Amino acid sequence: MRNPKKSDAAANAKRRSSGSAPVDSEASTDGGYNAGMAVFSYIIGGIIVWSLIGWGLDYLWGTRWIVLAGALLGAAGGFYISHMHGLTSSRTKADGRHAPSAPSQDGEDNAK
Structure with a gap:
């Protein structure tokens, strides 16, 4: 008798593969290059958008420093968004996937 779970996994892997070589589904879904x-x-x-906003405000108000503040704000905001999306964590579990960045479910702090 045929194992339905095994055949479904093989069919999904075949659909995801774009070439003739088989694709490892775990490795292709979470790449360090894509996160980087x-x-x-x-x-x-963030730097470009907030620099342009700062440049516009500098032009309107006749100042010269808001563009720099906008660039710094954009860099900090971009890093913050990346961190909130979980892209800046380098911690991994034993099986090689990324560790969750949320607090533990038991309420204890596991930080060392």
């Missing part, structure tokens, strides 16, 4: 690019995009995007 997301962090980079958040930080650079």
Whole structure:
């Protein structure tokens, strides 16, 4: 008799594969490169957007320092968003996947 769980997993892996080589579903869904690019995009995007806002305010108010404050605010905001999305954590579980960044369910602090 056929094992339905095994055949479903094989069918899902076959659908995800774009080439002729088999794809490991665990490795392809969570890549360090993708997380790094997301962090980079958040930080650079924040710098660009908030620098432009600061430049506009500098132009309106006749100052020269708000663009720098906007760039720093954008970098900090981009890093904060990356951290909140769990992209900046390097902790891993024993099986190689990322450890959860939420508090433990039992209410105890496991920090060392």
